Amino acid sequence: MSGLHDVIAVVGVQKMTELSSGEIQELMGRAGDVMWESPFGTSMPAYYAMYANAHMAKYGTTEEDMALVTVKNRKYGAKNSQAMFQKPVTTEEVLNSRPVAKPLKLYDCCANADGAACLIVASSERARKITDKPVWIAGLGLASSPMSLAGRRGPFTSFEVTKNAARSAYEMARVKPTDVDVAEVHDSFSITEILNYEDLGFARPGKGTKLLKTNETELGGKIPVNIDGGLISKGHPVGATGASQLTSLVHQLRREAGDVQIDGARIGLAQNIGGIGMYSAVSILRA
Amino acid sequence: MGFEKFGRFGYVSQTKIAPLVSYLEKNQIMATRCKECGTLYFPPRADCPKCRGSEIAWVPLEGKGKLVTFTEVYFAPPAFQDSTPYLLGLAELAGGMRVFAPISNEIDRKDLKPGLELVLRPKHAGEGVFYQLESP
Numbered sequence: 001m002s003g004l005h006d007v008i009a010v011v012g013v014q015k016m017t018e019l020s021s022g023e024i025q026e027l028m029g030r031a032g033d034v035m036w037e038s039p040f041g042t043s044m045p046a047y048y049a050m051y052a053n054a055h056m057a058k059y060g061t062t063e064e065d066m067a068l069v070t071v072k073n074r075k076y077g078a079k080n081s082q083a084m085f086q087k088p089v090t091t092e093e094v095l096n097s098r099p100v101a102k103p104l105k106l107y108d109c110c111a112n113a114d115g116a117a118c119l120i121v122a123s124s125e126r127a128r129k130i131t132d133k134p135v136w137i138a139g140l141g142l143a144s145s146p147m148s149l150a151g152r153r154g155p156f157t158s159f160e161v162t163k164n165a166a167r168s169a170y171e172m173a174r175v176k177p178t179d180v181d182v183a184e185v186h187d188s189f190s191i192t193e194i195l196n197y198e199d200l201g202f203a204r205p206g207k208g209t210k211l212l213k214t215n216e217t218e219l220g221g222k223i224p225v226n227i228d229g230g231l232i233s234k235g236h237p238v239g240a241t242g243a244s245q246l247t248s249l250v251h252q253l254r255r256e257a258g259d260v261q262i263d264g265a266r267i268g269l270a271q272n273i274g275g276i277g278m279y280s281a282v283s284i285l286r287a
Numbered sequence: 288m289g290f291e292k293f294g295r296f297g298y299v300s301q302t303k304i305a306p307l308v309s310y311l312e313k314n315q316i317m318a319t320r321c322k323e324c325g326t327l328y329f330p331p332r333a334d335c336p337k338c339r340g341s342e343i344a345w346v347p348l349e350g351k352g353k354l355v356t357f358t359e360v361y362f363a364p365p366a367f368q369d370s371t372p373y374l375l376g377l378a379e380l381a382g383g384m385r386v387f388a389p390i391s392n393e394i395d396r397k398d399l400k401p402g403l404e405l406v407l408r409p410k411h412a413g414e415g416v417f418y419q420l421e422s423p
Contacts, residue, residue, distance in 0.1 A: 026364030030298065033387070036330050039294020039417065040389045041360060041367030046375055049358035057356075057401045099361040099372075149377050150330070150385040155401065156356045156377070 006126045012243035013116040024112050031275040033148035045109055045189065047276040049101035050149070052191035054156035056103065059206035061194065063103050067094035068212040069190035070107050073226050076219075077233020079259045084113050084235035094190075108190040113235025117243035119250075133254045138267070139173025139284035141165035147278050157206075162199035162271060162280040169269070169282040170201075177201030180223055180284075181265040182252045184245035186273040187230040196271055197225070200282070219260055227260045245270040246283060253287040294417045295389075296366040303333035306345065311409045311416045318348040318384075329384050350407035351423070352378040357390060357399050376420050378405055391421040 016024060029043040055061045071091055077083040089107055097106035127134040143164035146152050154160065170176065177200060185200065187193040197208035202223050211217050217225040228234065228248040231241060249268035251257040268285045290305040291297040307330070310317040319331035323340030329348055334341045357376040360367075367373070374390035388407060390399070405420040 021362075022365045022368065025362065026366070029364055035299045035302070037387050039297050039299075039415075040375055040387070041295060041363050041370065041373060042375065043360065043362070043364060045362070046358050046360050050356040050375070050377060053358060054356040054401060099359075101361065102359040102372075104358075148387065150387050152385075 003123075007120065007122045007130075010119040010121055010243060011116070012118070012240040014237035014239035014241075015114045016112040016237060017114050019112075021112065031278075033150075036148060036150065043101065044276070045101040045104050047149070048189040048191055049104045051156050051159075051195060052103050052189070055191060055195065055206075058155060058157050059209075061191075061206075061209055063095060063105075064091060065209040065212065066103070066108055066190040066194065067091045068209070069187060069193045070094045070232055072212065072218060073187060073193075073230040073232040076227045076260060077229030080229045080233060083229045083233040084111055085229075085233045104189055104191070110188050110231035110234075110236040113237045115235060115237035115240040115244065117240050117247050119243050119246055133287075135250050135253045136286045137283065138175070138286040139169040139171070139282075141168030141170075141172070141282040142279065143168070144279040145277055147275070149276070152277075158195055158199050159273065159277045159280060161277050162196060162273065162282070165280040165282040166200050166271070169284050173267075173284040173286070175267055175284060177223075180267050180269045182227070182249065182262050182268045183223060183225045184228070184230075184248050184268070184270040185225055186241075186271055186280075187226055187232050188236060188273065190232070192273065193226065193230070196273075200269065200271060219262065224260075224262055227262075228257075242270070242272045242281065245272060246285070249285050253285060292415055295370065295412060295415055297415065304331040307331055308416060310345070311418065312411075314409045316348045316350050316407055316409060316418055317345045319343040320346050327382065327384070329380065329386060348407070349381060350418075352380040352386070352405055352407060352420070354378050354390075354399070354401055354403040354405055354420070355385065356401060359396070374399075376405070378407070378420055380407070386418075389417070389419040391419050394422060 025043040074089045094107040145161040185196040194208040197203045216222040252265045266287045270283045291300040318329035321335035322342035324338040355377040376390040406423045410419040
């Protein structure tokens with residue numbers, strides 16, 4: 001805290017469901033380059049599908065691999081009473097769902113949603129007075145990248161912007177990826193979670209799918225990810241998602257996560273992408 | 288004015304590089320070159336982010352390139368739903384410039400992969416005019 005205030009409320013809120021999916025597709029797609037991309041009919045799924053195809057071509061990632069993200073996250077969504085979708089799905093159901101932007105299908109995508117989350121951020125002195133279980137902000141990182149896809153270099157198999165934000169946050173917190181006990185990462189689409197494993201350093205480039213196949217990002221694994229169900233189960237009310245991710249981390253670090261509590265969780269990481277990788281925010285919290 | 292014709296559905300009407308549309312209507316793909324530092328831009332730019340110069344020359348673009356990545360859109364924004372499914376791609380042109388563009392529906396889906404050689408050509412569709420990636 002800069003000293004201007006002792007306690008602040010950070011409120012995230014978004015109401016999306018009064019518009020049709022098509023209208024939302026258009027408005028969200030226009031988060032991209034309105035002059036050189038939108039006139040061709042872009043959408044969020046289309047943009048992320050382009051990252052998915054590049055990752056598949058370079059590393060042999062398959063649609064079955066991506067389906068594992070949805071199956072995992074929907075399994076935990078079934079344990080989250082606040083999730084939009086509280087029913088597990090099978091790999092077959094994901095693979096047989098209708099195409100949205102190939103290779104992404106309906107169940108590879110998070111849903112438009114209504115939602116809100118609130119964080120109370122206090123100075124360290126005040127925090128100790130108002131709660132017995134404060135959670136400390138250990139590291140923050142924020143990075144940006146060119147708005148248009150044409151302005152970005154490389155093969156589109158990772159988000160430089162997440163790597164840059166993560167580097168700042170890890171440095172500030174003085175922790176390594178292997179120190180993280182629980183993570184909330186941006187699973188706007190199944191492929192996004194896989195890229196995030198790699199960009200956050202949980203897996204080497206191209207090896208994100210291995211974490212899924214060996215259950216290392218499940219409860220009980222080395223680095224449980226999105227065990228509140230993620231955006232794929234909770235929905236993605238854009239303005240609320242960042243605060244919602246941090247709320248889930250706070251529950252874990254305060255031992256208040258119920259059925260999905262990780263024993264001894266001390267360090268949590270939340271990561272959120274804005275637009276189509278225009279910016280990425282990484283926050284590291286400590287119990 | 289005039290730039291609203293760019294694309295299948297345009298969102299921008301006024302821009303200093305609106306002549307791009309007139310060139311496309313004449314089946315020419317033109318880039319801009321900064322007269323001060325010589326940097327070539329495609330899509331065109333009226334102002335140079337490198338040297339901040341604002342004097343530009345229009346120069347023809349050969350348009351040969353290689354696919355970086357792509358997708359096929361099935362669920363589209365309302366203005367594009369009649370065109371589904373359609374292909375979108377990102378290609379790297381000679382000299383390293385990258386362009387986001389539709390890929391011709393004529394292309395064999397099995398050939399689509401990073402590195403595929405394509406060429407950017409003008410495309411007319413209804414009232415609109417734009418460019419798309421096609422087989423050489």
